[in-house]
Amino acid sequence: MEELSDLTGKTVLITGGNTGIGYCTAHALLKRGARVILGCRSDEKASEAVRRLREEIPSAAVEFELVDLSSLRSVQDFGDEIIRQEERLDVLILNGGAMATDSRQRTREGFERTFATNYLGHFHLTNLLLPLLEKSAPSRIIAVSSAAHKMASSNFLDDLQLDKNSYGKFRAYCQSKMCQVTHCCELARRLKSKNVTANSLHPGVIASEFFRGRWYESILKWVARSPEKGAATSIYLATSDDVKDVTGAYFTNCKQVSSHRIANDREIGAKLWSLSEEFVKKALGS
Ligand SMILES: NC(=O)c1ccc[n+]([C@@H]2O[C@H](COP(=O)([O-])OP(=O)(O)OC[C@H]3O[C@@H](n4cnc5c(N)ncnc54)[C@H](OP(=O)(O)O)[C@@H]3O)[C@@H](O)[C@H]2O)c1
Known part of the structure; x- marks a missing residue:
């Protein structure tokens, strides 16, 4: 892989x-001089992450804003705040995600929780930030998806909330990644x-918090x-000149592969x- 650029x-x-x-993605990009904003749901965890990053990289220009990706209202407030305070946005990395619980959960706005967290919140956030990304072009959008997306049904649009088919947390996860x-x-x-540009990726099977507490964790x-290795493709897509004109593609191990x-x-x-726009409209009334 080429030398990573100065950011x-x-x-x-x-x-x-x-x-x-x-x-780990934030760490690598800060080391290369980027200013990084973390979008996190926990004040305590985000403060600790920012403290560690500043300790590890004394020059780090890092801060955080709170957002709960499973809530469109929270995403709206977060997006509004970013638009209000930022002059530019060069790279948007849609990384936050989770696999929900064994039993079906709905968000307060009425959406299946995994769908809302991994996809719908990111859909709305991207739309809110598009004017800033366009103003800062050339700019990049990167979605941390998963190879699990390939296990989604080809009819996934018929049942985005898993109301018709029986709910399964893995089914919900695959569909959200699709x-x-x-x-x-x-x-x-x-x-x-x-x-x-807009590209998605599979980070590999990574020993992060993602599997914490699951029976197969050990x-x-x-x-x-490691999470450091899991960040490699996000960092590559955020920085490499190799992909400056590549868009609509799917990557793993820093290589384009089929989705x-x-x-x-x-x-x-x-x-x-259009279904996503309708969901947002229904939830936020605009
Ligand atoms: N680990 C793997 O093997 C693997 C494989 C394929 C794809 N991925 C994808 O990689 C991405 C990063 O996962 P990871 O492995 O780094 O897992 P992780 O250590 O669990 O990190 C997930 C991050 O998402 C945040 N998050 C979860 N729900 C959120 C919400 N409602 N609002 C805001 N933030 C939320 C978490 O916040 P908290 O710390 O507050 O929970 C955490 O910062 C995810 O999209 C995951 O689906 C992971």
Whole structure:
């Protein structure tokens, strides 16, 4: 891989940057001189992450803003605040995510929780920040998806809230990650003339907080890679000249690979977009 570029003067926003892959991504980008904003849901965890980053990198220009990705109202307030305070945004990394509990959970706004956290909040956030990304072009949007997206049903749009099919936390997770990949392909089509790229990625199987407390955590320890290694593809997509004109693609191990066979389908991308807009409108009334 080529030498990573100097990021002095660039601003990067990373959701879920207080731990795991997001934290390691922030660390690497700060080392290269970027200003980094972490979008986190816990004041305590975010403060501690910022303290550690400043301790490890004394020159770090890092701060955080609170956001609960599962709440469109919280995402709206967060996005408004970023637009109000920031002059530019060069890289948006949609990294925060989780696999919800065994039983179905709905958010206060009525959405299936994994869908809301991993995809719908990021959909709305991206739309809110697009004017800033376009103003700062060339700029990049990067979604940390998962190879699990390939296990989503090709009919996923028929049951985004898993109301019709029986709920399963893994099914919900795969579907939310499929939405992220499809969303990036649609963004790439919509932003082609704006010099804003949109790509998604699989970080590998990573020993982060993601698997904490799960029965298979101790088994995964033997096969999973470190969060530092898990951040490699996010860092590559955020910084490398190799991908400055690549958009609508899906990566793993810093290489472009194929995604779900219908992720780049125009009709599916357009339908996901309009359904997402309707969900946002219903929740926020605008
Ligand atoms: N680990 C893997 O093997 C793996 C594989 C494929 C894809 N991924 C994806 O990689 C991304 C990063 O995961 P990771 O492995 O670094 O896991 P992690 O250590 O659990 O980090 C996830 C981050 O997302 C944040 N988050 C979760 N729900 C949120 C919400 N409602 N609002 C705001 N932030 C929220 C977490 O905040 P808290 O600290 O407050 O919980 C944390 O900062 C995720 O999108 C995950 O799906 C991971």
